[in-house]
Amino acid sequence: MSIAAMQARVREGVPLAGAWGIEVLSYGEGLATLRLPAREDMLRPGGTVSGPALMGLADVAMWVALLSLSEGRDESLTASLAITFLRRPPATAVLAEARVIKRGRTLSYGEVTLRAEGAAEPCAHVTTSWAATGSK
Incomplete structure (x- = not known):
């Protein structure tokens, strides 16, 4: 499956992802x-990317990682998502790097690292x- x-x-699966770009x-x-x-409507007071925007990005990123294992046919649903905010991201684009750690028959587990674009930490x-x- 191509990137496009x-x-x-x-x-198609998460219309909000399209709305957010x-x-x-x-x-x-x-x-x-x-x-x-980077979007002004994703910022909270103080000029940092909001928690809900970061959580939404992480959730979509993990779904793509799962889709990569099933030729785009994964219909799994989020059972849990725990986020630890480590530092305030500036008002820039944010990258999400997702990794499936274990894919089981009924439950899959993974992690996502978020970083401001251009940041090392x-x-x-x-x-x-x-x-x-x-319906896998």
Whole structure:
């Protein structure tokens, strides 16, 4: 599946990803890198990217990592998502690097590292589990 086809799949499955302008930069073998562009409506007071925007980006990134293992046919749903905010990201684009750690028959587990574009240090770390719906 091409990057463009994956992008279309993501925007079909999560229309909010399209509204936010989330981009699929790369994916494959349980990994995915996505980008949330800098947007003024994603900022909170103090000029930092909001927590809900970071959580949404992380959730979509993990779904793409799961889709990469199923030729774009994964219908899993988020069962849990825990985020630790490590530092305030500036008002720039944010990158999400997702990795599936374990893919099970009924439950999958992964992590996502978020960082401001151009930054070396992460701004947040996410762990997440996904429940299979039976339509893999």
